[in-house]
Amino acid sequence: MDKFHSSLGIFHHASEGNVLKAIELTGQLAQDILEDNNDLLFDLLSLHLVDLVCSKEWAEALEFAQTK
Structure with missing residues (x-):
């Protein structure tokens, strides 16, 4: 698969x-x-956490927040 x-x-x-x-x-x-871009990685991980919270997946959100 090419980069595009x-x-x-x-x-x-x-x-x-x-x-x-x-x-x-x-x-x-x-x-x-x-x-090289820790801010980007942090933003992406934060977005995943927000998605978990919005989905009311409380246990998974808590575990994710504690481990990432």
């Missing part, structure tokens, strides 16, 4: 609320992006 299609996959997963998959794909495509 990989980027579309990242965008698709992020826009569908599957932030962890978007992070995983970003790491596969360009690991240095997340390593």
Whole structure:
């Protein structure tokens, strides 16, 4: 898969609320992006936490917040 299609996959997963998959794909495509930009990684992880809270998945949200 070329970088363009990989980027579309990242965008698709992020826009569908599957932030962890978007992070995983970003790491596969360009690991240095997340390593060099801690603010981006923090924002993405925060978005996942917000999604869990909005979905009322309290236990999973608490566990995620404590481990990430």
